[in-house]
Amino acid sequence: xxxxxxxxxxxxxxxxxxxxxxxxxxxxxxxxxxxxxxxxxxxxxxxxxxxxxxxxxxxxxxxxxxxxxxx
Numbered sequence: 001x002x003x004x005x006x007x008x009x010x011x012x013x014x015x016x017x018x019x020x021x022x023x024x025x026x027x028x029x030x031x032x033x034x035x036x037x038x039x040x041x042x043x044x045x046x047x048x049x050x051x052x053x054x055x056x057x058x059x060x061x062x063x064x065x066x067x068x069x070x071x
Contacts, residue, residue, distance in 0.1 A: 021064055032057050 013017075036045035037058065 024064060025061060028057055028061065 030054045032054065035053040039047055039054065041047055041050070
């Protein structure tokens with residue numbers, strides 16, 4: 001099976017981790033943006049749910065950052 005164009009045969013594990021972290025942050029960015037927009041909704045329940053989503057995404061990104069730095 002051919003390797004993807006994003007993965008070089010000469011890449012190091014730390015380069016792979018950095019690429020993965022970057023790609024995952026990019027994948028989560030639209031969800032965070034949408035949750036930020038929902039946070040301005042008039043309905044308090046929508047605002048609370050948006051805040052829950054924002055906190056969950058931020059926690060996931062913090063965990064990802066901590067894991068990749070410690071390895």
